[in-house]
Amino acid sequence: MKKNIIQNLGFIGLSLCMLITLFFLGVIIYFISVRGFKVISWEFLTQGPRMGMTQGGIAPAIVGTFYLTLGAILFALPLGIACAIYLCEYSPKGFVVNLIRISINNLAGVPSVVFGLFGLAVFVKFFGFGISILSGSLTLGILTLPLIISSAQEALLAVPQSIREASLSLGATRWETIKNIVLPTALPGILTGVILSIGRVAGETAPILFTAAAFYTRGYPKSIFSEVMALPYHIYALMTEGVHPDQQTAIAYGCSLILLFMVLMISGIAIYIRQRQRGIYG
């Protein structure tokens, strides 16, 4: 009897852990949605800030985040997929592959602020790109590379070996097999990884602190060498700079809701596709 009582108590404990975790998720989403929703209007989404950040909207920050994310993906996508193809389809097993795999794992674990310093020293200073969309995108691109590589790898590994062999037996070369058979089959999986990285990149702040972001720019960025406003940085700056804390906090709620909505939509889509995908391959 006693051991069943312990079992019940244990299971209640585990359920509590799960409930508390979900509670935090609920609280965060609740407060930001309810308070953010009050601020959001058409003007908020389509105009720039006015009156020393106390009025107006966040349109330049939305546009800035879009450019930075686009730049990062354009840089990391070809590199990441090429790397995954090499690792899965071409590379001889052994020391080199191990070394690359370890470096991918470790690159994924590097704190994001360290990427920021790397971007500052290399792109801003050494290459002379200055604080700009270009520097920020490249820094974010490197940060997201491990995520793209590992999800592309997972997608490629899920392609059944028999399909490859069928293609090779029909006289296709290795490259033709990869291009016409393997990549199209793995495409949904690769896309999922890309969408997930978009969500991650759009919300990153620390890497763009010293490489791209500005609290206020007049209008929209003109070239890839301009400084930009970005949503995540805008939230941080509204909360820590300026002289009108109350009005700024209200705007920060609006910004957080927009950012949260964007990121959760994006990752939600990715998670949905992946669940279906896993269902298909078992």
Place this chain on the structure above:
Amino acid sequence: MAFASLIFLIGIVIVLFKEALPIFQKVKPLEFILGKAWYPTYSTPEFGILPLILASIWVTFGAILICVPLGVGSALYLHELAGLKQRAILKPLIEILASIPSVVYGFFGMVILTPLLQNLFHLPTGLTALNASLVLGVMATPTVCSLADDALNYVPKSFREASFAVGANRWQTLTQVVIPAAGSGISTAIILGMSRAIGETMTVLMVAGGAAVIPHTFLEPVRPMTAAIAAEMGEAPMGGSHYHALFAIALILFLTTFVFNIIAEMISRRFRIKLGLSG
């Protein structure tokens, strides 16, 4: 192209060393790490990062106290109690918790937790090590949960069946067979969660309070290493001592997380071999 990640990793190491080393011509490495005063902008600046290191350790330790029980507990719930249908809902919810940007966590800590803690403990400011620990702990929970859940799923079904066959109930099987078998996988999850908490920047920058003094209680403002870098780099003159000192902090951070990742890698490799799984 395949070597891109390797090249970037080596590039980061080179850049960190190159930009950090000049500070050690002014301050001895040991004085830098154990020095108790961090006054980088004084006319005779002092570069002792012990307060920053201790702040990082305190905040991370506090986060562990939250994310380990919550993360591992939730993983055990997913593994043992949630049916397939519940799992299909709960797993994505945990992933959503993981995908909330850190600046939003920081914002939440500032506007909701800060006044709450301030009133609860009657503090002059709610921006404290405790606040940072709480937010970091919640942030690291999904990381620990997902990885611990993976580890639990690697334990072969036959282990459980053998345990049931000798008359153990579900709880005994869980605590005496499944958890020990998945133990090193779970510890990998904890180490990676820790690594995430140490390296997290925006949250601690926003809610830890920012005072660069050696912490005595959880209810004081502190300035962890990542926050110091993020807050001060904008004002540090390029190529000056302060600039190099911040790179040196980044180097220490990088090496710490690097060691954590390597340890996690080694443990998880042994774990897979122990359970008869290939790498």
